[in-house]
Every structure is written in C-alpha cells, then in structure tokens.
Amino acid sequence: MTDVANYRHFSIEAVVPAGWGALGGGRDLIGTCAVKHRGYWDDRLCSVGSLALADWIMEHQELVAKPKLGTHPLNSGTMIERVLIGDVLPSDEFALALANMTEGVVLPEMFGQIEADTTSSASQALGADEKAPAAAPVSPCQDAAPVPSDDRTAELPPLGALGGPLPSGRLFHPIADSRFPQGFVLTGCGMSLCLDESTAKAMQAALADGIAHIQHVRRAGLAVAA
Incomplete structure (x- = not known):
C-alpha cells in the first residue's frame, strides 16, 4: 500500500x-x-x-x-x-x-x-591556544582524469548499444553550486560534471563536432541506400 x-x-x-x-x-x-x-x-x-x-x-x-x-x-x-x-x-x-x-x-x-566529529580525541588533544592545521582547499573538480596516451583505442571501455528508448523529460540538468560561483554542476545519465565557462565551451564544441560526425554518417548512409 x-x-x-x-x-x-x-x-x-x-x-x-x-x-x-x-x-x-x-x-x-x-x-x-x-x-x-x-x-x-x-x-x-x-x-x-x-x-x-x-x-x-x-x-x-x-x-x-x-x-x-x-x-x-x-x-x-x-x-x-x-x-x-x-x-x-x-x-x-x-x-x-x-x-x-x-x-x-x-x-x-x-x-x-x-559531518566532522569535533569532539574526537584528536581535536581534544590540541591545546587551548593551538589550532588544527588548515585543511587544503578541495576543488569540486578534484580527481581529474589522467591525460590519455596517444593510443587511446585500447583504453576505451566496451561500448553499449546506442539508439535505445530515452526516458521522458530532460536528460541533463545544470545546477548552480554556491561552493563554485564561477561555474556549475552538470548532472544526468548517471554522471556529474563540474564545469566553468571555458570547460563548458570546450565541451559544447566537442559535442558539436560529434553531432556533425553522426549527421555526416547518416547522410552518407542515405546516399548509399539511394
């Protein structure tokens, strides 16, 4: 129920x-x-x-x-x-x-x-006038992917089937993140990317190239079929 x-x-x-x-x-x-x-x-x-x-x-x-x-x-x-x-x-x-x-x-x-346990023994061990070392700033884009080698084909994961039915509604959502005022978080399809203006534009250009490639392949296929 x-x-x-x-x-x-x-x-x-x-x-x-x-x-x-x-x-x-x-x-x-x-x-x-x-x-x-x-x-x-x-x-x-x-x-x-x-x-x-x-x-x-x-x-x-x-x-x-x-x-x-x-x-x-x-x-x-x-x-x-x-x-x-x-x-x-x-x-x-x-x-x-x-x-x-x-x-x-x-x-x-x-x-x-x-949340951090501020009552832990490590915190209590500090003297009244002592301060814990400042934590290193954490970037929302931490753990960046390593630079790929020239031969990237072997490193690619197996490709799944394309062209299946898509769920209704928007697939991707840009979300403003107060911790990252110069950018935004793009989420969707099981992934989350932290982008600033330059990386977003670079992604936009790469997507445009990829879409142009798909359209070119489709046009070539139609020409052969004709």
Whole structure:
C-alpha cells in the first residue's frame, strides 16, 4: 500500500506544533524530526546533506510554508523528515530535485558524507591556544582524469548499444553550486560534471563536432541506400 503521508506538504507544525520559533536552527529541526519518528534524539553525527538541507529549510521559512505544485520535493513531507534524520537516503531523482530546489546548496553526494566529529580525541588533544592545521582547499573538480596516451583505442571501455528508448523529460540538468560561483554542476545519465565557462565551451564544441560526425554518417548512409 502506498504511504500517502509521504505526499503531504512539509509543514513545520507537523514536526513541532509550536512552529518555527521553537527551533534554534537546522540541528534542532533534525532533533525534533528524530523525536517524532524514533521517540528520542541522541545527537548522533549527521550527514553533510541532512545538515545542509535542515539549515536551508530554516533559512527559507516563508518559501517552505507556501503551497507547492506537482512533484516538488517539499510535497513529500514525511520523506523530507526521514531524510533529515538519516532513516533513508534520497533516491537519485529525489536528491536531484533537492539540489534544484536549493540551487546547489544541497548536492546528492553530500548525503554520503558524515559531518566532522569535533569532539574526537584528536581535536581534544590540541591545546587551548593551538589550532588544527588548515585543511587544503578541495576543488569540486578534484580527481581529474589522467591525460590519455596517444593510443587511446585500447583504453576505451566496451561500448553499449546506442539508439535505445530515452526516458521522458530532460536528460541533463545544470545546477548552480554556491561552493563554485564561477561555474556549475552538470548532472544526468548517471554522471556529474563540474564545469566553468571555458570547460563548458570546450565541451559544447566537442559535442558539436560529434553531432556533425553522426549527421555526416547518416547522410552518407542515405546516399548509399539511394
């Protein structure tokens, strides 16, 4: 049986009857959701995605309270609550919808990352006047692919069949990422690419060349058939 509760609009009153004023921030929102669904809150470490989503909800109270049309993620109230407390991980489609809703503040991969434990023994070992070494900046485009050799044919993976039916709707989505103001994240078909203007234009040119090649092959085939 379908759980129709998942399709009610997210409402703060459904979590805490006293409303927004009873919450001090995103972590409080997670805690009250946990008490509602589990009966307790042990202040466990949360995923980076859950914290980012909770903070976004608290910062956009008026927007969250407005009715939403269609398949807007905030129309899945129970699902939002369970995602916040980590009972479930959002599906790829739901995670993408959250990324679009928050304009890149909450990204799919964040739900697989656990927040840093600031109470760990390593943190406690630092003196009062000592500071932990600053973490190296992490680029959204880290782990770049190695430069291919001249003989690239042998390195290519086996090709799958082309021309199969495509799912309805848009296949690719550009998402603004607040951590990467000079670019955007392109997601779709199981991949996620972080692009700036120059790399996006380079990809655009390569796609144009590839499409021109397909069209050339198609025209040649039609000429032979004629």
